[in-house]
Amino acid sequence: MYSKIAQTIDVLVAFRKGRVEPMTFKWDGHYYQVKKVNLVHSERRGREKVVIFSVSDEANAYRLAFSTDYLTWKLEEMASI
Amino acid sequence: MSLKLSTSLIAHVDMNSYFASVEQQANPTLRGRPLGVCAYLHKKGCVIAASIEAKRLGMKVGMSVEEAKLKVPSAVFVQNDPPKYRAVTSRVFSILHELTDCVEHYSIDEAFLDLTGWYRDPAEAAWALIRARWRIRDEVGDWLRCSIGIAPTRFLAKTASDLEKPNGLVVIDKDNLDEILSKLDLEDVCGIGPRIRRRLEKIGIRTLLELKKYPVGNLMRAFGKNGFYLWSKVNGFEVENVTPFDGAPAPKSVGHSYCVPDRVNKEGKVLATLIKLTERAGRRMRALDLLAGSIYVSVGLRQDYGFRSQFDSVHDAFWRPGAGEGGTLYTLFEEPASDSFSLVGAATELLRELWHGECVNFLAVTLTNLAPPSGQRRLSNVGARHASPLPWDRRTDRKRLASTAADQIRDRYGDEAIMFGQMLGLGDEAPDRIGFRKVEGVEIQ
Numbered sequence A: 001m002y003s004k005i006a007q008t009i010d011v012l013v014a015f016r017k018g019r020v021e022p023m024t025f026k027w028d029g030h031y032y033q034v035k036k037v038n039l040v041h042s043e044r045r046g047r048e049k050v051v052i053f054s055v056s057d058e059a060n061a062y063r064l065a066f067s068t069d070y071l072t073w074k075l076e077e078m079a080s081i
Numbered sequence B: 001m002s003l004k005l006s007t008s009l010i011a012h013v014d015m016n017s018y019f020a021s022v023e024q025q026a027n028p029t030l031r032g033r034p035l036g037v038c039a040y041l042h043k044k045g046c047v048i049a050a051s052i053e054a055k056r057l058g059m060k061v062g063m064s065v066e067e068a069k070l071k072v073p074s075a076v077f078v079q080n081d082p083p084k085y086r087a088v089t090s091r092v093f094s095i096l097h098e099l100t101d102c103v104e105h106y107s108i109d110e111a112f113l114d115l116t117g118w119y120r121d122p123a124e125a126a127w128a129l130i131r132a133r134w135r136i137r138d139e140v141g142d143w144l145r146c147s148i149g150i151a152p153t154r155f156l157a158k159t160a161s162d163l164e165k166p167n168g169l170v171v172i173d174k175d176n177l178d179e180i181l182s183k184l185d186l187e188d189v190c191g192i193g194p195r196i197r198r199r200l201e202k203i204g205i206r207t208l209l210e211l212k213k214y215p216v217g218n219l220m221r222a223f224g225k226n227g228f229y230l231w232s233k234v235n236g237f238e239v240e241n242v243t244p245f246d247g248a249p250a251p252k253s254v255g256h257s258y259c260v261p262d263r264v265n266k267e268g269k270v271l272a273t274l275i276k277l278t279e280r281a282g283r284r285m286r287a288l289d290l291l292a293g294s295i296y297v298s299v300g301l302r303q304d305y306g307f308r309s310q311f312d313s314v315h316d317a318f319w320r321p322g323a324g325e326g327g328t329l330y331t332l333f334e335e336p337a338s339d340s341f342s343l344v345g346a347a348t349e350l351l352r353e354l355w356h357g358e359c360v361n362f363l364a365v366t367l368t369n370l371a372p373p374s375g376q377r378r379l380s381n382v383g384a385r386h387a388s389p390l391p392w393d394r395r396t397d398r399k400r401l402a403s404t405a406a407d408q409i410r411d412r413y414g415d416e417a418i419m420f421g422q423m424l425g426l427g428d429e430a431p432d433r434i435g436f437r438k439v440e441g442v443e444i445q
């Protein structure tokens, strides 16, 4: 269902309504507009805390991971219909 | 006996097809489609949750991915992702905590609320809960559904929430109690399995209404204290109170369960798997500095799936003894125990009674009646004719010291650094996974 990607991406983020929302990200030379943030949760990987944003656009769902230790974004997985 | 119908106002909130709904929440491409959440994405992996759509097409919890695919060819499967479920549970429970000061986190997807005194009547409570459900939809996730039951007791509240899935709201009160009981089967009551049913039928009780009206004295003569509990449950008398979550949950039980793949059976590792589950549970209990008063072992035997279709979670099957083929047995410890040797010894004994080499598809170990150590050592030999030179039971102490030492080794070098001989060569069987009864790690804002 999901395909693994695990690549670093560029992300534009909005801080609004007391939340953090990824708006747009650039992966592999393409820009993707986030239409909806469906779920936000966090995970511990050893000592590192990672916040996972499950987002979607018209066509696909994406799993974006923000490392709170390294302040980096990754596109971890992608799912399409 | 001067018992009266409980005047409490209890609600039970049960998230529907929980893990699957959370996955659909996170990924809209999965919505509206039959989805199985499995322990592993492997054909022998066990389906631990099925979406509402998948259940409609016949997918059942406990099937292997292979079997589920055969039954529902259009289904998609994802591997379970516990941090996601814990995060959603935290948010859902936080909303419920705004309704009353007494919320019991019963499992990862269920809570009991004692609303007594906070709302005037079931109708007012129903409104509050419907508003809470809207908030869950708006603030946590628009794909999340829950069933709500409101009644004078815990048992009836849970019975009510079971009646309409998904997204139901059912109130049970004295006026509709008989009508609802008449629609249910004896085994719908937690604590009645095929064995108890046979015994009930022997004394002429075939329905829950007959159980309700049966003279309680006769019932107690036949079933002891359990007879009184069963009778109280269907009569709407409270036998168990809502245990509030106070930020530092003292669990009522610690346990581990595992859907056993064929491989384990073939390789003769059923006992080894049980020991591993017991060790895990014991270790967690010791980390909480608790002792167990009793230990339960459940074994599911492969035949049909061993799970009943109307229940959507493993723990339901587990907590209804005898729901599938196989069974549950328990031992009361003479003295609360926490050391590996006592726990593994008791679990092994129970397995010996429950299992005679059949193909096993489910194993569970639960430690209950948990209590903190009293600080008193047993004066086991005082007064005995051949009094030991030591005033307390030295063997108990030795066992305790040995398992504490083993825990320290595991803290440092990992879970598999030291183990019982029978566990050798077990590999990755029974890895640490989320359990439905595990509400640890769920934080309330």
Ligand SMILES: [Mg+2]
Pocket (backbone or CB within 6 Å): B014, B015, B016, B017, B018, B109, B312, B313
């Ligand atoms: Mg549920």
